[in-house]
Amino acid sequence: MRLPSRPVKPAPFEYHAPESIADALAVLAEHGDEAKPLAGGQSLVPMLALRLTRFGHLVDLNRVPELSGVERKNGMLVVGAMTRQAAVERSEAAAAVPLLGLATPLIGHFQIRNRGTVGGSIAHADPAAELPAVALALDAQLEIASPSGTRLESASDFFVGTWTTSVGDEELLVGVHFPVWSDRSGFAVDEVARRLGDFALVGVTCGVELDESGNIGRAAIALLGMASTPVRASAAEAALVGANPSAADLTEIAQLAVANLDPPEDIHASSAYRHSVGAHVVARALATAMEDATK
Amino acid sequence: MNEQAVSFTVNGEAHRHFAEPRKTLADFLREDCALTGTHLGCEHGVCGACTVIVDGVAVRSCLMFAVQAEGTEITTVEGLATDGTLSPVQEAFREEHGLQCGFCTPGFVVSVHAFLEQNPSPTRQEIVEALSGNLCRCTGYQGIIRAVERAAKTMSSA
The missing domain is CATH 3.30.43.10 (Uridine Diphospho-n-acetylenolpyruvylglucosamine Reductase, domain 2)
Known part of the structure; x- marks a missing residue:
């Protein structure tokens, strides 16, 4: 019938x-x-x-096996573009980049993550998506293939605008190289969404790494939902480096993170709301990341 | 119309029909395989009513094209009962009033089957998270959550 x-x-x-x-x-x-x-x-x-x-x-691309897989290479975690988000959640190798494990469960729902891919999410470049912000926070290198060869692009040059990247018409994102931080590091992802699995109104992915003396040696903060691309909070990162984790004024640093942003406005949240909530989630996430780094 | 052949197995039965590449797996299952148990609500990946199991994992059949399912093994809600006996999940949905109008139910039941396979003894919070990808506008979800708890219990004692 x-x-x-x-x-x-x-x-x-x-x-x-x-x-x-x-x-x-x-x-x-x-x-x-x-x-x-x-x-x-x-x-x-x-x-x-x-x-x-x-x-x-x-x-x-679903019948191109060489696009899937997670492996350690030259101090990086290399994730094939077609690696399913669900596979990243289960991957032991991916645990080397804790931000992936923290961010991935927040993508859609388990049925979405069974099909959705790491490269697909990053190449789609939705400004409210989690994985683009993870890539940006960690200075990931995007491996882009074309008929004339392969190039590596840093995440800061990759995201051009909403749903727009530097990948050309004849090019293909084939993999993502995530830097692996030392075990003196801590990470956090925090976001505010209307319902579990919805796109975040505002969110942040961040990491801090302590130096030998226990001060913050490296900090990375990327906000999502606050502009037409994910954005790095460079001023806030600079203010964190050199500080003692227990002495850092997170409220002030969070203000620095959102200071020059003019977040978008839509039916769910005004620009001012995103600005205010953005600062709160940054402060909250940094506190979590520092606790994670010091434990 | 550039129709092409699509063959796969649904609920253990081989199917081969012709479809345009733009036809979704959901429409193909309903129209070409005549398996209308898979429901379509939003048709853009939000509501979960069209959830089916493809090669062992639960997916939205409205977000896949039928041609992409070539060679796969699919389970739809029609494939869950055996010889007219409800599966433990279906049974639990009935016992706990996990449905009212029933429109969303195939998606819930298929999702819960896949979920309990991966996580046979979930916490209540894990159940709530697992159900978040399916929308029901009748029940208020409480009966559905109880149904999942009951199904998990029945299946672990079986």
């Missing part, structure tokens, strides 16, 4: 299912800006279904 077919929602596209990075790049090169890589589809498919976007060609 076959039921009468309802109108399908996305606009028509030609479907490509390459089985290697080289083949995926060849399809992208052939079709230029008409082609879009399809990773886990947890953001792209809704956007297609709602016809917020349309492409003549979808390049499905």
Whole structure:
């Protein structure tokens, strides 16, 4: 029995299912800006279904095994772009980057994370998403392949605007290199969302690393939901470095973190609300990270 | 119309039909496989009504294209009962009033099956988190939470 077919929602596209990075790049090169890589589809498919976007060609990466995997390499944790978020949650290797383990469970719901990928989330570059903020906080290197070779781009140059990255039409994000911090480090992710699994209204991912004398030797703070991209709080980081964890005035440092930001306004939160809550989550997360570092 | 063949196994039965690449797995299951137990609510990944199990993991079938499921093994809500006997999860939903209108129920039941497989003795907080990806507008969720607790208990003592 076959039921009468309802109108399908996305606009028509030609479907490509390459089985290697080289083949995926060849399809992208052939079709230029008409082609879009399809990773886990947890953001792209809704956007297609709602016809917020349309492409003549979808390049499905789900049959490219070399894009998945988590491994330690040269002091970095290298995560293949198509590694499922659920796999990161379960990965023992990924524990070397605690921010991943803290941020990933906050992405959508378990059914979403079963399909959603690390590279997909980062390449989608939603300013309220967790993994772009993790990549930015840690100065991750994004490995981008093109027909002419592979380049590494730092996260600070990668995020250009809402849903916009520096990846060109003929390029493909193939992996993310996360720096591994020493075990004198502490991390925290804190966010305010209307419901569990919703996009955060405001959030922060942060880390602090103590030096030999017990003072803060390195600090990293990236805010999400506060601008058109995730943003580093460089002034607040600078104020933390050299300070003793117990002496740092976190309320003041949190103010520094949001001082020059003009957060977006929408139906769920005004700009002023995001500003105020942003400072609170930074202070709260830094306290958690310092406790984590000193224990 | 560039239809292409899609073959996979649903609830142990082989299916092969033709679909345009833009057809979602959810529509394909309902229209081409005639398995209308999988429901469609929001059709953009928010409500969870269309949840099915693909190669062992619960996914939104509205966020996958049927062509992507080529070669996979799928379980839908129709595949949970054996020979007309409700699964422990289905049984518990009935006993604990875990449904009223029933529209969202297939998504809940399939999600809970997958969840209890991974976490056979969850805490209440873990249950609440696991259910957060499915929306129900009737029950207020309390009966559903009790149903998951009951199912976990039944299954662990089985």
